[in-house]
Amino acid sequence: MxxxxxxxxxxxxxxxxxxxxxxxxxxxxxxxxxxxxxxxxLNMPKEWFNINGFLxxxxxxxVTIMSxxxxxxxxxxxxxxxxxxxxxxxxWKNVVVEQAPLNTDIFTRQLAGGSQSIRQGWQSLRxxxxxxxxxxREAAAQQWQVPVAEITTAAGMLYHKKSGKSIGYGEVASAxxxxxxxEEVQLKDAKDxxxxxxxxxxVDGKKIVTGQPLFGLDYKVEGMLIAxxxxxxxxxxxxxxxxxxxxxxxxxxxxxxxxxxxxEGYEKQWSDTTAFDELVVVVGNTTWEVMNAKKALRIExxxxxxxxxxxxxxxxxxxxxxxxxxxxxxxGNPEAAFKSAAKVIERTYTAPFLPHNTMEPxxxxxxxxxxxxxxxxxxxxxxxxxxxxxxxxxxxxxKIDIQMTRQGGGFGRRLYGHFVVExxxxxxxxxxxxxxxxxxxxxxxxxxxRPAYHVTYRAALDADNKLIGFHIRGGGIQDSPVHADRxxxxxxxxxxxxxxxxxxxxxxxxxRAPGSNFIAGAEQSFLDxxxxxxxxxxxxxxxxxxxxxKKNPVGKNNDYEAARYAGVLELVREKSGWxxxxxxxxxxxxxxxxCHNSYVAQVIxxxxxxxxxxxxxxxxxxxxxxVVNPDAAINLVEGGIVDGIGHALYSTLTFKDGAAExxxxxxxxxxxxxxxxxxIEVHFVNNGIDPTGLxxxxxxxxxxxxxxxxxxxxxxxxxDQPFLAGGQVLG
Amino acid sequence: xxxFNLNINGKKQQVEVDPATPILWVLRDxxxxxxxxxxxxxxxxxxxxxxxxxxxxxxxxxxxxxxxxQAVTTIEGLSEDGDHPVQKAWLEHDVPQxxxxxxxxxxxxxxxxxxxxxxxDEEIDxxxxxxxxxxxxxxxxxxxxxxxx
Numbered sequence: 086m087x088x089x090x091x092x093x094x095x096x097x098x099x100x101x102x103x104x105x106x107x108x109x110x111x112x113x114x115x116x117x118x119x120x121x122x123x124x125x126x127l128n129m130p131k132e133w134f135n136i137n138g139f140l141x142x143x144x145x146x147x148v149t150i151m152s153x154x155x156x157x158x159x160x161x162x163x164x165x166x167x168x169x170x171x172x173x174x175x176x177w178k179n180v181v182v183e184q185a186p187l188n189t190d191i192f193t194r195q196l197a198g199g200s201q202s203i204r205q206g207w208q209s210l211r212x213x214x215x216x217x218x219x220x221x222r223e224a225a226a227q228q229w230q231v232p233v234a235e236i237t238t239a240a241g242m243l244y245h246k247k248s249g250k251s252i253g254y255g256e257v258a259s260a261x262x263x264x265x266x267x268e269e270v271q272l273k274d275a276k277d278x279x280x281x282x283x284x285x286x287x288v289d290g291k292k293i294v295t296g297q298p299l300f301g302l303d304y305k306v307e308g309m310l311i312a313x314x315x316x317x318x319x320x321x322x323x324x325x326x327x328x329x330x331x332x333x334x335x336x337x338x339x340x341x342x343x344x345x346x347x348x349e350g351y352e353k354q355w356s357d358t359t360a361f362d363e364l365v366v367v368v369g370n371t372t373w374e375v376m377n378a379k380k381a382l383r384i385e386x387x388x389x390x391x392x393x394x395x396x397x398x399x400x401x402x403x404x405x406x407x408x409x410x411x412x413x414x415x416x417g418n419p420e421a422a423f424k425s426a427a428k429v430i431e432r433t434y435t436a437p438f439l440p441h442n443t444m445e446p447x448x449x450x451x452x453x454x455x456x457x458x459x460x461x462x463x464x465x466x467x468x469x470x471x472x473x474x475x476x477x478x479x480x481x482x483x484k485i486d487i488q489m490t491r492q493g494g495g496f497g498r499r500l501y502g503h504f505v506v507e508x509x510x511x512x513x514x515x516x517x518x519x520x521x522x523x524x525x526x527x528x529x530x531x532x533x534x535r536p537a538y539h540v541t542y543r544a545a546l547d548a549d550n551k552l553i554g555f556h557i558r559g560g561g562i563q564d565s566p567v568h569a570d571r572x573x574x575x576x577x578x579x580x581x582x583x584x585x586x587x588x589x590x591x592x593x594x595x596x597r598a599p600g601s602n603f604i605a606g607a608e609q610s611f612l613d614x615x616x617x618x619x620x621x622x623x624x625x626x627x628x629x630x631x632x633x634x635k636k637n638p639v640g641k642n643n644d645y646e647a648a649r650y651a652g653v654l655e656l657v658r659e660k661s662g663w664x665x666x667x668x669x670x671x672x673x674x675x676x677x678x679x680c681h682n683s684y685v686a687q688v689i690x691x692x693x694x695x696x697x698x699x700x701x702x703x704x705x706x707x708x709x710x711x712v713v714n715p716d717a718a719i720n721l722v723e724g725g726i727v728d729g730i731g732h733a734l735y736s737t738l739t740f741k742d743g744a745a746e747x748x749x750x751x752x753x754x755x756x757x758x759x760x761x762x763x764x765i766e767v768h769f770v771n772n773g774i775d776p777t778g779l780x781x782x783x784x785x786x787x788x789x790x791x792x793x794x795x796x797x798x799x800x801x802x803x804x805d806q807p808f809l810a811g812g813q814v815l816g
Numbered sequence: 817x818x819x820f821n822l823n824i825n826g827k828k829q830q831v832e833v834d835p836a837t838p839i840l841w842v843l844r845d846x847x848x849x850x851x852x853x854x855x856x857x858x859x860x861x862x863x864x865x866x867x868x869x870x871x872x873x874x875x876x877x878x879x880x881x882x883x884x885x886q887a888v889t890t891i892e893g894l895s896e897d898g899d900h901p902v903q904k905a906w907l908e909h910d911v912p913q914x915x916x917x918x919x920x921x922x923x924x925x926x927x928x929x930x931x932x933x934x935x936x937d938e939e940i941d942x943x944x945x946x947x948x949x950x951x952x953x954x955x956x957x958x959x960x961x962x963x964x965x
Contacts, residue, residue: 157914158912158913158914158915158951159913284910286907286910287912289912289915290906290907290910290912291907293912293918293919294891294898294903294906294907294912294918294919294922295891295892295894295895295897296849296850296851296852296890296891296919297851298851299915300853300915300916302850302853302854303850305850336817371841371845372844372845372854373833373834373837373838373841373845374834442950443914443916443950444853444861444863444914444916444917444948444949444950444951445853445914445916446854446855491914491915492914493853493914493915493916493917494914494916494950495914496950522854524857525855525856525857525858525861716910720911720913720953720956721913723953723955723956724913724951724952724953725952727952727953727954727955728950728951728952731952749856749857749858749860750855750856750860750861750948751858751860755950756952756954757945757946757948758940758941758944758947758954758957758958759941759942759945761952761954761955762955763937764955765955
């Protein structure tokens with residue numbers, strides 16, 4: 086039994102209030118356009134009682150749980166409420182989940198990023214449920230005049246065994262709402278979990294498969310106008326002049342004007358990254374009319390800084406990796422180790438810029454009036470953007486209302502909310518509700534891209550073929566992928582990590598598993614090559630390094646637990662039958678990586694068919710601690726694997742004269758159905774450790790397993806992503 | 817501008833629009849049927865897939881003037897209450913992650929199964945290859961299609 090002090094998160098709780106009246110409700114304005122499903126209508130209580138900011142209980146026992154964090158496909162809208170429902174001790178079928186609006190008084194960290202929603206929400210979500218359960222027990226104890234310790238609960242019912250009394254949560258919810266918030270509450274033992282650890286379907290599943298309005302692009306209100314932007318055709322350019330006479334005369338067009346995204350002199354926060362500060366805006370009645378008018382704009386642009394070309398920045402990166410860079414970590418004497426080495430293996434890995442390509446392009450609704458701003462749409466950082474919008478409009482923070490829709494993918498792109506600000510400014514200018522819509526081309530060519538990366542690894546082997554030195558040096562455009570304290574740091578006596586960054590006018594930012602999405606594949610390919618040079622099995626080789634890091638770690642601050650790392654590798658070895666039951670005619674590659682607090686090991690089984698790699702199976706072992714919603718977790722694991730393989734094999738964004746050469750899916754390749762693995766088998770380590778996230782740890786390591794399997798299949802190592810840029814025939 | 821009498825999800829609908837307007841925007845902006853999604857606007861991602869008759873079409877490049885009196889079915893019209901076999905299979909396999917592309921995936925799968933009730937894995941790949949999912953739910957989509965009978 087864990088007892089937690091509720092004061093720890095006191096600001097997370099509303100003052101408890103009794104709320105009456107059937108009208109108050111599941112009601113955020115964008116939901117008004119949704120048709121409630123019949124079962125919801127059937128069960129909706131007439132009266133609701135707010136127990137705390139996370140949940141309300143209806144007089145008939147139906148529970149509404151507010152899901153605080155942005156839902157971008159990671160399924161937190163189901164799994165976070167599951168954690169509350171567990172501690173509240175209710176039947177999941179009586180739970181209705183609603184997306185909470187941004188409310189910094191009640192919730193902490195309403196952000197989707199870093200695979201942190203479950204990890205950081207775990208304690209506060211459990212506490213919200215446990216606190217409410219405690220207050221319900223207190224209310225029942227008062228009503229029955231018995232000690233609260235004698236009140237037990239199960240599935241939304243309160244019981245007093247001695248007297249044989251029982252009552253539903255809904256019947257005491259009114260009294261419970263008046264009970265003072267307890268100073269400490271007991272949390273359940275994991276062995277008593279009834280909801281956590283069981284698979285529950287996506288709470289929005291039915292609305293998704295029936296096409297209900299859920300997403301930002303689906304949102305509309307009476308009198309809403311459509312806005313689109315035109316941005317410079319290349320990075321390092323700005324607006325010179327615009328002739329909007331033809332566009333303005335087109336049917337349905339209300340206005341054409343230019344806007345500055347931020348005020349002059351405004352100090353941007355990290356989530357304010359944007360490629361272009363001044364945009365041309367077209368506003369009209371319908372999407373098609375505005376799209377056409379946008380094409381009729383005659384705009385002159387002018388260059389403000391040098392135009393980037395792919396060949397140019399790739400050469401600059403290679404030059405930076407070739408010379409000493411910023412030292413991040415040094416153990417032992419790596420210079421001496423390399424000098425005395427009998428053999429040095431040196432390999433260089435590269436990766437291109439990548440757009441996020443969420444299937445739902447950037448968009449946002451805004452209705453700004455003289456004294457307030459109502460904003461609705463898909464954003465991963467509502468708390469940050471509230472501040473930016475307040476500063477841009479000159480309104481106090483409390484006058485900015487941000488509501489989150491379901492989001493058609495995030496992957497980091499919606500961390501950067503310049504489009505929220507743009508929508509607000511356009512609405513203010515039009516004095517009308519507007520929805521800003523990016524076309525796919527706008528979205529892909531005005532990106533906050535995954536940086537292009539470049540890294541060189543070196544390994545020193547002595548005359549006995551022992552690994553005596555390790556060196557990593559690399560960087561990227563505006564961001565370095567080198568994590569100096571990650572494995573194999575801590576497992577090798579002589580170790581050196583250095584990095585650099587290169588500035589550019591191409592905007593870059595976080596992209597699903599920042600840095601790791603490149604470096605994991607490079608490192609795991611390199612270790613495979615080192616193992617081969619040493620004549621060792623790649624799994625055995627890694628396990629020996631983990632063993633060293635566990636028993637006698639080199640240096641301090643090693644950013645991993647060697648035992649958990651080895652655990653997933655051993656599990657995937659066992660489940661895949663690696664080295665014992667290797668399937669005949671199949672080429673296998675292995676990889677293991679730790680990032681975003683979760684450990685992952687993967688084995689890819691590949692064959693070549695007509696010169697194309699066909700992945701017959703992926704075996705995957707994951708240690709993310711307690712798995713809240715197993716089937717949904719497996720879905721996320723499968724998706725991360727498919728996404729990682731796809732980007733490593735096919736995806737690239739190249740530049741010519743400062744402009745992205747791919748602007749839509751006719752030229753830009755995402756993985757397709759026929760290219761996905763035929764089967765993915767997922768195994769979780771069952772260790773009862775508090776849960777960590779799954780949004781990001783899956784796509785980085787699979788790139789290493791992929792590269793290693795491709796080597797087995799073809800005899801050739803691959804170093805530069807995307808591995809199949811030119812549609813090569815393998816084998 | 818011209819007037820079009822459309823047959824959408826079994827209902828007669830009259831709209832007055834530019835004849836070149838893709839049916840996608842007629843559905844979304846004029847008829848408030850927003851289940852059909854915009855993804856690329858050039859018929860490359862499949863998010864906007866609808867049925868015209870029994871054939872899966874990309875609505876983002878299909879001018880309203882070409883529809884005539886053919887029956888159009890969108891995700892909203894697939895069933896009364898989400899109980900079309902393909903929708904049920906999608907729920908049973910809990911396919912969606914973000915969910916944005918899934919209406920298009922479902923509509924394309926419905927057309928496939930109408931033409932070929934028992935498709936092989938290769939036939940599923942061939943028919944579904946034009947529908948992109950950035951979340952990577954392809955493995956589950958295939959399982960759901962095979963289960964939808």
